[in-house]
Amino acid sequence: MLNAEINSNVLKELVEIVGTIVDEVKINLSEDGLNLKAVDPAHVAMVDLNLNKDAFESYEADETELGINLKKIEQFLKLSGAGDIIRMEHDEEENRLVMEVNNITQKMALLDTAGMTDPNVPSLDLPLSLKVKGKHVLNGVKASENISDHISITANPDGFEIFSEEDEDMVRLSLGKDELEEIDANEEVRSLFALDYFSSMVKCVSSDTILDIELGADYPIKIQFTFADGNGDVRYLLAPRIEST
Amino acid sequence: MLNAEINSNVLKELVEIVGTIVDEVKINLSEDGLNLKAVDPAHVAMVDLNLNKDAFESYEADETELGINLKKIEQFLKLSGAGDIIRMEHDEEENRLVMEVNNITQKMALLDTAGMTDPNVPSLDLPLSLKVKGKHVLNGVKASENISDHISITANPDGFEIFSEEDEDMVRLSLGKDELEEIDANEEVRSLFALDYFSSMVKCVSSDTILDIELGADYPIKIQFTFADGNGDVRYLLAPRIEST
Amino acid sequence: MLNAEINSNVLKELVEIVGTIVDEVKINLSEDGLNLKAVDPAHVAMVDLNLNKDAFESYEADETELGINLKKIEQFLKLSGAGDIIRMEHDEEENRLVMEVNNITQKMALLDTAGMTDPNVPSLDLPLSLKVKGKHVLNGVKASENISDHISITANPDGFEIFSEEDEDMVRLSLGKDELEEIDANEEVRSLFALDYFSSMVKCVSSDTILDIELGADYPIKIQFTFADGNGDVRYLLAPRIEST
Numbered sequence: 001m002l003n004a005e006i007n008s009n010v011l012k013e014l015v016e017i018v019g020t021i022v023d024e025v026k027i028n029l030s031e032d033g034l035n036l037k038a039v040d041p042a043h044v045a046m047v048d049l050n051l052n053k054d055a056f057e058s059y060e061a062d063e064t065e066l067g068i069n070l071k072k073i074e075q076f077l078k079l080s081g082a083g084d085i086i087r088m089e090h091d092e093e094e095n096r097l098v099m100e101v102n103n104i105t106q107k108m109a110l111l112d113t114a115g116m117t118d119p120n121v122p123s124l125d126l127p128l129s130l131k132v133k134g135k136h137v138l139n140g141v142k143a144s145e146n147i148s149d150h151i152s153i154t155a156n157p158d159g160f161e162i163f164s165e166e167d168e169d170m171v172r173l174s175l176g177k178d179e180l181e182e183i184d185a186n187e188e189v190r191s192l193f194a195l196d197y198f199s200s201m202v203k204c205v206s207s208d209t210i211l212d213i214e215l216g217a218d219y220p221i222k223i224q225f226t227f228a229d230g231n232g233d234v235r236y237l238l239a240p241r242i243e244s245t
Numbered sequence: 246m247l248n249a250e251i252n253s254n255v256l257k258e259l260v261e262i263v264g265t266i267v268d269e270v271k272i273n274l275s276e277d278g279l280n281l282k283a284v285d286p287a288h289v290a291m292v293d294l295n296l297n298k299d300a301f302e303s304y305e306a307d308e309t310e311l312g313i314n315l316k317k318i319e320q321f322l323k324l325s326g327a328g329d330i331i332r333m334e335h336d337e338e339e340n341r342l343v344m345e346v347n348n349i350t351q352k353m354a355l356l357d358t359a360g361m362t363d364p365n366v367p368s369l370d371l372p373l374s375l376k377v378k379g380k381h382v383l384n385g386v387k388a389s390e391n392i393s394d395h396i397s398i399t400a401n402p403d404g405f406e407i408f409s410e411e412d413e414d415m416v417r418l419s420l421g422k423d424e425l426e427e428i429d430a431n432e433e434v435r436s437l438f439a440l441d442y443f444s445s446m447v448k449c450v451s452s453d454t455i456l457d458i459e460l461g462a463d464y465p466i467k468i469q470f471t472f473a474d475g476n477g478d479v480r481y482l483l484a485p486r487i488e489s490t
Numbered sequence: 491m492l493n494a495e496i497n498s499n500v501l502k503e504l505v506e507i508v509g510t511i512v513d514e515v516k517i518n519l520s521e522d523g524l525n526l527k528a529v530d531p532a533h534v535a536m537v538d539l540n541l542n543k544d545a546f547e548s549y550e551a552d553e554t555e556l557g558i559n560l561k562k563i564e565q566f567l568k569l570s571g572a573g574d575i576i577r578m579e580h581d582e583e584e585n586r587l588v589m590e591v592n593n594i595t596q597k598m599a600l601l602d603t604a605g606m607t608d609p610n611v612p613s614l615d616l617p618l619s620l621k622v623k624g625k626h627v628l629n630g631v632k633a634s635e636n637i638s639d640h641i642s643i644t645a646n647p648d649g650f651e652i653f654s655e656e657d658e659d660m661v662r663l664s665l666g667k668d669e670l671e672e673i674d675a676n677e678e679v680r681s682l683f684a685l686d687y688f689s690s691m692v693k694c695v696s697s698d699t700i701l702d703i704e705l706g707a708d709y710p711i712k713i714q715f716t717f718a719d720g721n722g723d724v725r726y727l728l729a730p731r732i733e734s735t
Contacts, residue, residue: 094413103420107415108413143596146562147596168586168598168599169562169596170596171594172595173593173594321636347629348629348663348665349661352661353659354657
């Protein structure tokens with residue numbers, strides 16, 4: 001059962017965050033809100049997202065799994081203006097999701113969730129953590145896109161760096177520890193990542209969002225942030241590329 | 246003979262309205278203004294437009310037919326800013342249309358009107374009429390574009406509905422009679438239309454324009470509205486698709 | 491040696507002006523500023539540009555030649571906001587240009603200038619000169635683009651005209667001498683030019699820039715203007731098309 005109302009801005013943010021990883025996703029509903037876990041088709045990136053029921057204008061649900069095509073939600077969202085309230089309901093008889101906004105009712109077929117298992121989110125104990133504004137990381141990503149298809153991310157007690165090079169060109173974003181919101185580091189760590197994955201993950205966050213990043217040497221990177229006024233939280237994991245040396 | 250001045254906004258609106266149906270059109274000029282009738286190449290849609298001489302800044306003409314390529318007028322309009330006054334003249338000797346704006350003079354070859362006959366606009370006596378704001382219809386059209394390539398339009402004494410479905414997905418815009426500007430209905434009627442034609446007709450009207458719609462069961466739809474501060478009026482006719490059942 | 495700071499707006503303007511002619515260019519640095527001369531691959535158009543050291547926020551250089559890929563500078567500029575200060579340095583050991591903005595450092599390989607000779611800028615003594623606002627010329631160019639791929643430019647003591655025709659269509663921008671900033675003419679001259687070259691030259695100037703134009707009959711056209719608050723000056727030369735008659 002699902003019977004809820006949500007601000008279109010919140011739903012749009014959710015769709016952007018998850019849509020960087022997958023087009024189809026299983027959403028797990030409970031009394032307290034929703035959770036979803038998804039891994040991209042190449043098994044390189046993962047998202048784990050919670051949205052508390054307080055993020056909704058009204059929310060009533062019991063334990064249910066909904067198989068959602070995010071592209072359809074994205075199209076529906078274009079029918080709403082910023083801040084419009086969207087009504088959502090699960091029509092269990094026909095197994096369709098019913099959404100309503102501005103005199104428009106759309107019914108969408110749900111996907112069969114039988115074959116959709118929740119991926120295991122590995123619990124990683126990464127040696128270094130820092131907090132940084134989204135706009136800085138986004139700047140570093142944009143700069144790297146001019147140069148190469150991968151980036152290295154380095155952090156140590158003195159700061160944080162995104163680096164990219166190809167042939168004789170290179171670009172570096174350097175943030176000293178004073179330009180970070182917080183850093184907790186005892187050593188220097190460095191990993192290499194595919195730029196397209198990393199880029200699409202950070203392009204959906206707003207410039208002022210604080211990213212909570214955890215890093216190791218040649219380990220996955222963990223990027224966490226909140227949305228929906230703190231009622232939603234996201235955890236991205238991205239596997240490292242192994243450096244050919 | 247034609248010697249007139251017109252606000253670029255009015256001419257732009259005229260070109261958009263007629264350009265959804267045809268690229269080339271015969272315009273019939275008289276002392277009192279202009280009229281044109283055009284049917285699309287597939288004979289599915291028709292436009293009948295009048296523009297009174299009061300819509301012009303200045304207007305002098307006698308009975309003349311001008312064969313116009315609307316694409317050329319559209320390009321010329323890009324040389325003018327919103328609200329610029331455009332001078333138009335018929336150079337009868339060279340059979341060219343002379344247009345002037347912002348120190349620019351363009352002379353365009355006119356089309357031979359010998360083979361361009363005015364289509365007969367059928368007089369239809371449709372059982373149901375209603376008035377609705379353009380933005381509502383536009384919203385219904387945008388929603389339907391996510392689903393299918395045709396729509397059904399239904400009206401009855403209680404309201405008005407645009408409906409579209411394909412496989413297990415469906416979308417509906419429903420307007421109760423209180424959300425309409427006016428409705429005059431004794432029965433329920435329903436017709437099916439090709440979405441692309443319907444969509445291009447309503448996409449050129451502004452959100453606040455009141456559309457005067459007449460409908461029958463499996464009959465053409467008639468959509469009327471005014472423009473140019475009431476000095477212009479438009480009538481679109483769109484043939485129904487026959488439902489395969 | 492180069493060690494300078496420049497407003498991103500000024501650097502952006504320089505890249506647009508030169509980028510209409512070439513992608514790669516040799517920049518000649520001296521104590522007083524920079525100069526560059528470039529001719530397009532088809533040898534039809536030429537640019538000669540000076541930027542005085544006063545156009546920089548800070549500037550220190552000695553006689554050096556830098557082989558620059560303008561596309562890379564263009565990409566780097568996208569990392570800066572309007573008005574950001576960009577630091578530039580020549581790393582002589584690695585022969586790379588180092589640029590910095592907003593915590594980002596980019597190092598770009600420089601091109602070998604051995605094969606890049608400065609083109610000879612012909613000294614032309616053209617019989618007619620006039621000054622006109624960029625927006626007028628831009629309007630004439632936009633109008634001509636609807637008609638043909640070449641334009642004729644005519645000037646005489648009474649004014650200035652850009653004219654284009656093809657088949658039965660024609661367009662003309664006419665400016666009387668009162669609509670020009672200045673004109674110095676004793677005779678009528680007229681030349682024909684390729685529209686694409688002429689168009690890209692004037693599209694990079696702002697509407698209020700005063701263009702100083704010199705013309706002859708079937709001679710190259712010279713277009714001069716200043717930028718960077720008068721600390722930069724540009725001279726374009728464009729060869730005429732010979733009219734087939």
